[in-house]
Amino acid sequence: MPPQIRSAIASVPPYRPGKPAPSGPGGVSFKLSSNENPYPPLPGVLAATQAACERMNRYPDMANSELIVALADKHQVGEDQLAIGTGSVAVLYNLLQALAGEGDEVVYPWRSFEAYPIAVQLTGARSVQVPNGPDAGHDLEALRRAVTPATKVIMVCTPNNPTGPIVDHDRLAAFIDDVPDHIMIVIDEAYVEFGTAPNRARGLELIGPNVASLRTFSKAYGLAGFRVGYCVADPAIAGAVRAASAPFGVSLPAQAAAVASLAAEDELLHRVQELIKERDTLADGLRQLGLTVPDSQSNFVWLAAGDRTADWAQQFTAAGLMVRPFVDAPDAGLRITVGEPEANRLVLRTAAELV
Missing domain, CATH: 3.90.1150.10 (Aspartate Aminotransferase, domain 1)
Structure with a gap:
C-alpha cells in the first residue's frame, strides 16, 4: 500500500x-x-547581485543579518521583531503553521489574495471567508461577526488584492481593540507603498502582541523574481515565524538585492x-x-x-x-x-x- x-x-x-x-x-x-x-x-541592485553571485559556493546568511539591520533601521523596530522569508506569502505560510491547526478557524475577507485559502488548508485549519462590502473593500463589522471560539487568525489585506481598496486606519485600530487578544491579526501590506489615501491603514503603528504586518520586495521594489518578504511583529511571533521557516530560505543574491534596493529608496x-x-x-x-x-x-x-x-x-x-x-x-x-x-x-x- x-x-x-x-x-x-x-x-x-x-x-x-x-x-x-x-x-x-x-x-x-x-x-x-x-x-x-x-x-x-533600481540603481546598484545589479552590481550587488553580481557580487553576491560570485560567492554562490557559500551558503547564504541564514539569519539574514544585513537585511534585518537595514529593515530595523528603516522601520525603527527591534531586530527581534523581524522575520524574513521567500516572499511575504512564505512568511504567511510559516506564521499560520505556527498558530493554526486542526479544529481552528482562520477568518479573512473574500475576494482577497488567492493564496489565503491554500495557506490555511495546509495547516489543517478551516477557512472562514467573509464577503467584501459594496465598494469591493473589507467589511470589518462582518469580519468581527465571523469570529467564534475556534478563531485563531484574522487576515486583513490593505490595499486589498485583487480589488484595490484600503482599510481605514482608525476603523482598523478600533477593530483590533474589539477582537479578543488571543486572536492573531495579520495585516497584509504587500502593496502599501502605492497607497496615497490619507486615511489608509498604517500597519506598523498597530503592531502589538497579536498584530503583525506582512511586507514584500516583490511589488514596489521590483524584486518579484528573487522572492524576499518579511513580517514585522511582536518578538515572540517573529521568533515563531523564524522557527517555522526553512533554513537558508532566502538566497544570497536575493538578500544582496534587497539591501541594495533599500539603499536606493x-x-x-x-x-x-x-x-x-x-x-x-x-x-x-x-x-x-x-x-x-x-x-x-x-x-x-x-x-x-x-x-x-x-x-x-x-x-x-x-x-x-x-x-x-x-x-x-x-x-x-x-x-x-x-x-x-x-x-x-x-x-x-x-x-x-x-x-
Missing part, C-alpha cells in the same frame, strides 16, 4: 500564477496579470509616484467608458465584469494584453496591473471596444 498523503494536502487547490503575455497584432505583448513592477532593477519613490499617476489615469479612463472600477490604492485596477469576465479577458488577450480574470461568482472580474504607459493606453483602447 503506498504512503497516504494527508487529506488537507491532497485536496489543496493549485495556486494559479499570472499567465505569460500573449502576442497581439504586430507582435504587441504586455503581461499585466501578476502585478509586477515594469521598471528594471529615493529612486524607488520616484518610480512609485509614476506608477500611481498611471494607475489613476487608467482607472479614470475606464470609468469614463462607463465601466465599474473601485478606488485602487495599489499598482493594479479591478474591473468588475461579472458574467462577461471570460469574454472580456479573451478580448484583452487578442489585443496582446494578458490580464488576470477571476471568473467564479458572485464577484467575478478582471485585475489589470499598471504597466508601461503604452500598455496602459492599449488597455483603454481595448476597453473602449468592450462597451
